[in-house]
Amino acid sequence: MDERSIALNRFGLGASPDDRDGDPTAGASRNWVTAQIAAFQPNPRAIAGVADTSTILRDIADYQAQARLVRKSKPGPRGNDADQTQPGDDGEDVAAIALRRRARGGLRLHYVEAVNARVAAALATPTPFAERLVHFWSNHFAVSAEKLPVVALAGAFEFEAIRPNVMGRFVDMLKAVERHPAMLLYLDQADSIGPGSAFGQRPRVAARQRGINENLAREILELHTLGVRTGYDQADVTEFARALTGWTVPGIGRRIGARAVTGGFEFLPDLHEPGTRTILGQTYPQDGEAQAEAVLEALARHPATARHIAAKLARHFAGDDPPPAMVRRLEAAFLRSGGDLPTVYRAIIASPEAWSAEPVKFRTPWEWSIAVLRGLSANLSDSGSAVGLQEQLGQRVWRPGQPSGFDDVAATWAGPDALMRRVEAAERLATRSRPVDARDLASRLFPGSVSAATAEALKRAESPGQALALLLVAPEMMRR
Amino acid sequence: MLDRRSFLVRGALATIGAGAMSRMAFARAATQRRFVFIIQRGAADGVGTVMPVGDPAYAAIRHAFAEDAATGAKLDALFTLHPAMPKAAGLYRQRSALFVHAVASPYRDRSHFDGQNVLETGGNSAYQVRDGWLNRLLSLLPHDEARAIAVSATMPVALRGSNEVASYAPSVLPDASDDLLQRVTMLYQGDAQLHALWSEAMSIRGLAGDEAEENGREAAANGRLAAQLLLPADGARIAMIETGGWDTHGAQRARLAGGLTRLDTMIDALRIGLGPVWQDTLVLVATEFGRTVAVNGTGGTDHGTAAAAMLLGGNVRGGRVLADWPGLAPAQLYEQRDLRPTMRLDDVISGALSRHFGLDPERTGAVLFPALGKRAPISGLVA
Numbered sequence: 001m002d003e004r005s006i007a008l009n010r011f012g013l014g015a016s017p018d019d020r021d022g023d024p025t026a027g028a029s030r031n032w033v034t035a036q037i038a039a040f041q042p043n044p045r046a047i048a049g050v051a052d053t054s055t056i057l058r059d060i061a062d063y064q065a066q067a068r069l070v071r072k073s074k075p076g077p078r079g080n081d082a083d084q085t086q087p088g089d090d091g092e093d094v095a096a097i098a099l100r101r102r103a104r105g106g107l108r109l110h111y112v113e114a115v116n117a118r119v120a121a122a123l124a125t126p127t128p129f130a131e132r133l134v135h136f137w138s139n140h141f142a143v144s145a146e147k148l149p150v151v152a153l154a155g156a157f158e159f160e161a162i163r164p165n166v167m168g169r170f171v172d173m174l175k176a177v178e179r180h181p182a183m184l185l186y187l188d189q190a191d192s193i194g195p196g197s198a199f200g201q202r203p204r205v206a207a208r209q210r211g212i213n214e215n216l217a218r219e220i221l222e223l224h225t226l227g228v229r230t231g232y233d234q235a236d237v238t239e240f241a242r243a244l245t246g247w248t249v250p251g252i253g254r255r256i257g258a259r260a261v262t263g264g265f266e267f268l269p270d271l272h273e274p275g276t277r278t279i280l281g282q283t284y285p286q287d288g289e290a291q292a293e294a295v296l297e298a299l300a301r302h303p304a305t306a307r308h309i310a311a312k313l314a315r316h317f318a319g320d321d322p323p324p325a326m327v328r329r330l331e332a333a334f335l336r337s338g339g340d341l342p343t344v345y346r347a348i349i350a351s352p353e354a355w356s357a358e359p360v361k362f363r364t365p366w367e368w369s370i371a372v373l374r375g376l377s378a379n380l381s382d383s384g385s386a387v388g389l390q391e392q393l394g395q396r397v398w399r400p401g402q403p404s405g406f407d408d409v410a411a412t413w414a415g416p417d418a419l420m421r422r423v424e425a426a427e428r429l430a431t432r433s434r435p436v437d438a439r440d441l442a443s444r445l446f447p448g449s450v451s452a453a454t455a456e457a458l459k460r461a462e463s464p465g466q467a468l469a470l471l472l473v474a475p476e477m478m479r480r
Numbered sequence: 481m482l483d484r485r486s487f488l489v490r491g492a493l494a495t496i497g498a499g500a501m502s503r504m505a506f507a508r509a510a511t512q513r514r515f516v517f518i519i520q521r522g523a524a525d526g527v528g529t530v531m532p533v534g535d536p537a538y539a540a541i542r543h544a545f546a547e548d549a550a551t552g553a554k555l556d557a558l559f560t561l562h563p564a565m566p567k568a569a570g571l572y573r574q575r576s577a578l579f580v581h582a583v584a585s586p587y588r589d590r591s592h593f594d595g596q597n598v599l600e601t602g603g604n605s606a607y608q609v610r611d612g613w614l615n616r617l618l619s620l621l622p623h624d625e626a627r628a629i630a631v632s633a634t635m636p637v638a639l640r641g642s643n644e645v646a647s648y649a650p651s652v653l654p655d656a657s658d659d660l661l662q663r664v665t666m667l668y669q670g671d672a673q674l675h676a677l678w679s680e681a682m683s684i685r686g687l688a689g690d691e692a693e694e695n696g697r698e699a700a701a702n703g704r705l706a707a708q709l710l711l712p713a714d715g716a717r718i719a720m721i722e723t724g725g726w727d728t729h730g731a732q733r734a735r736l737a738g739g740l741t742r743l744d745t746m747i748d749a750l751r752i753g754l755g756p757v758w759q760d761t762l763v764l765v766a767t768e769f770g771r772t773v774a775v776n777g778t779g780g781t782d783h784g785t786a787a788a789a790m791l792l793g794g795n796v797r798g799g800r801v802l803a804d805w806p807g808l809a810p811a812q813l814y815e816q817r818d819l820r821p822t823m824r825l826d827d828v829i830s831g832a833l834s835r836h837f838g839l840d841p842e843r844t845g846a847v848l849f850p851a852l853g854k855r856a857p858i859s860g861l862v863a
Contacts, residue, residue: 362673414673416681423664424656432634437593457667462522462592462659462727465634469660475671 001357002448003029009480010317010354010361012128014371015445017436033129033349037342040130042163046120053156053181054263056110060149061251061261063103070096107152111145112387114155115397119386122370123379130166133345135366136316138162138398140309141177141224142405143186145398149252150186154398157182170309170339171300178220178296179265181249187216187403190253194245194273199257212273217241219403225299227308232280239277243284243292246272306334312408313344318353319360320409326353359479362410365393367480368422372472375445376433393421419473426472430465438467446476512760513837514710516750517614517638517720518743520767521596522659522727525781526788527773527808527819528736529565530579530801534558537808541774545733555579559801564740567748571792575799578791578861580828582803584769584821586852590783592727595768600638602826604851611641613829613848614720618643620839620847621717628718631706639720646716648709658738659725661685699742700749707753710761721746726767730778747792759794762836762862766790766825772817773808784818789825791832795863802861824856831858 001009007029008015023029051059073096125131138158145151161180165173177183184190192213193200200211217240222228246268251261257268267289276285282298284291299305310330314322330347337343348354363371369389372378390397395413400406407413438458442450454474461467471477532538533549534557552560553569559579561569571577587598587606594606602613615638618626630639630647639645661682668674706719723743728735743765751758770787786806791798806812806820814820830845834857841857849855 410673414677416677416684419674419677420656420681420685423660427656427660431632434634435637451670453667453670457663459591460727460729461663463596463724464593466521466660466663466724467593470663470667473664474667475674478674 001359001446003355004447005449005476006355006357007033008128009371009446010359011132011349013122013125013132013367014128014374014477014480015447016123016374017377017441017444019444030349034346036127036129037167037345040127040167042166043159044121044125046124047117047159047163050114050117050155050159051110053153053160056107056152056156057181057249057252057261057263059107059110060152063100063107063148064252066096066103067100070100104148107148110152110156111154111398114159115387115390117155118158118397119370119373120379123373128374133166133341134158134163136313137166137173139400139405139408140312141173141183142400142403143182143398144400144402145396146401147185150182153180153182153185156180158398165341167342169300170305170334170341171297173341174224174296174300175293177224178216178292179247181252181265184216184247184249184265185253187219188213189216189244190248191256192216192241192245192248193256193271194242196273196275197245198270199268200271200273212238212241212245214238214241216247217244220296220299223404225296225308226302226304227311230304230308236279239279240292240295242273242275243277243279243295246270246289247292300339301335303331303335306331306339309344310334313348314351314353315408316361317348318351318356320411323353326351359476361480362414363478363480364406364408364413365395365418365422366390366397366406368478369393369425371477371480372426372429375441375472375477376429376436376468378429378433389425392425394418422478423469423473427469430469430472433465433468435464436468437464438471441468442471442474442476445471449476451476512757513717514754514757514761515617515718515833515836516706516710516761516763517718518746518763518765519596519599519636519638519720519722520726520739520743520765521722521724522592522767523595523769523771523783524726524739524767524787525728525732525736525771526581526583526767526786527770528728528732528781529562529740530555530581530788531560531562532558532581532805532808533560535805535808537810537812541808543775544779545775548733548737555801558803558805562737562740564737565744567744567751568790568792571747571751572799576792576794576796578796578798579801580789580791580803580823580825581801582786582806582819582821583789583823583825583828584786585825587769588785590769590785592768592783597637599766599768599825600636602849602851609851612636612638614638614718615641615643615645616847617718617833618645620844621837625717627716628720629709629716631702631709631719631721636720636722648705657725658735659727662730696742696745699746703746703749703751704753707750711754711757728771728780729776729782730780732775732780751792761793762795762832763792764789764829764832765792766829770819773813773819774817785814786819786821789828791828791861793862795836797860797863802858823858824852826852827856827858828861830855832861835859835862 011033122131143150143154143157145154157180161176165176193211195211199205214237218237221232221237226232248257248266248268248271250258250266257271269288272288276283277291279295284294286294310327311322313330314326318326329351330344333344333347395406442458454476457470458467461470528545531549539546548563549560551563554560555572568577585598586604587595597606600612601609603609618628626643628639628645630636632647635647665678668678702721706721709716710719725739747763754761766789767787770784771781772784776782804822806822810816812820826849830848831841834841834844845855845857
């Protein structure tokens, strides 16, 4: 790959024929990538109109209130959670079911709207490297759109917790992410009660033996910061979970500790486990919200976190098996700068491993689809349905199904069926595309990097549309 | 849980919803005449479709391909129709099908893109004329009858131009076409990882179902859809349907048979769908250029020059093959490899369309093919 092609495809999201021709002089590609750190717009037009967290939370609360009404009106066993009640259960009134279905559909529309906005932002962005980093961090701090509240909130999570912090410090992103209602609801933090808290001491609560939920605390340690098997133990997890009690989203789900919706994160002192905590040998005497916040700050500057983040970033830009020397460099940049992300990004750009001439990554379905749509100068309506396209390709947006996010290795994505789906989608998108000469387009999308085999296949295609479809599935397009 | 089919259908509906329907509000028509252009993209093999079995050089130069002639319909002393087109053979017997052979556009090189551009624009060379001859045909028709539609998601070059034209995508979109799959196989040949994955994907696909039947269904659906768009009194008068998979560099016997089966099925579905209106309908089937006369080393043929075209419909003066046959002996071939063109496709088109729509042949030729000189529209193609 030519450096221009690496900049456009490995660092960016794929070229668009509308892009200016890349400057082939040495260093120009690196400068183009570096300049995006300062030029990034956290709140571009494509996402500006999307419903925010507080609006969505109110919709969720409305939906859940309706669901509670339905449950109350019906005899028989009660579900714990609105989502777990199956429509059509005996005794449920048809009108109520219909009402609830509509409400559920309304919540799902937030998801569709946000996916469309994410795709539109990725297609329109003048800073594709920065946009790639948004996707990277959103996947690092993954929520999975399966529970209904998370389905509705997944987009707002990325737009409000990730985007504003992508060019900031790691610790600030960490604090924003762990406070966001999508994360608190996804990893059950909103259900966690300090047994020694005022609320936990109420006789009815104590009798039911409800208490700490460790899920968020564990995943912060294992996935978001230190990384798995880096020296913390079960006692650290439990202590951290105690420190996190009180971090919640009032009025949503079980509505523990507060019934009214406030429109976002709240620290509820009544749920907080009192006392000093000890985590990784460090004591945290703080009271209230500041306690878990102090833990997050300590985790954010921990060397294990630096190593973990460095390895993931190196994997994303230099190959499935991250080169150890590059990992060490990024780790040092992270520690030296106190987790200043632009400093780490500059270390990536300065790493020769990220500029190796051979493609180092097999594109994920998301990456492939965005590169293809950008290459076609397509807009959302050209893609049919953004949600449908990602489903067809096998990577539903914000729905990795696990808190560790989507894998970032070829083994997960380079499969026979996945390839066939890309070919089918390519033919369909090529059919809908405005007329383009694939032979010219190839050299714009992969400057100086079109293989002889691909050029020959495009030249010999039986129609312009077929040539375009072939370009969209060429090896150059499958990897970056 | 991933449902490819429903996704494809949704995509198609989205396109229809996006405006094709609204553009279908047509004024009431005065004429009953309809015209359908079926383009064969990829250079269909005319010698393999309308087989010159009576040519003394034929059997030797086509060897195994010539076996197909045994079961085909004998058209006259010289020609036999490929056996994959029984419905067209039936139309031929009813004198509603006319085959034109050794015919070509003015294009004499061998690039699909350029050849299709010449075929569709009606120019003398590629990109010389910007709009399509089918669009220009609209300006020859009475204003309230000048309605054309592309049975595809996007507008083919032949229909592009200053006259407004609708497009309507088939509601059942095909899975990836076999021809594209073959080409992807070639494309991945030198890429170890993709080659291995793709080989597996293709073998899974081979197990999955009867592709021939599937293809036939899609072709029939396209024919029916075109009929529905043409049938109403205020419907389209001109329609264009695109077909692909004709670029048979390898394994031609099976692939050409598949393509011709689909074409035959599509024409039959169109005829049935049109009912009595078939009597007022003219169908033209044409390709950008033909293929080499000799079979190549991979059981296929390469890009050539002259090809065969078809005219079908109730008004066609059919039951014959129109050809100034150039012969297949080495000295008779164009550049020692291709069927030599002896008839101009533009003359066939302007002759047939002027008669069909009651237009002046010279003027029709001048409007449809303004860049070409020495026009001689062929009369007597249509009653």
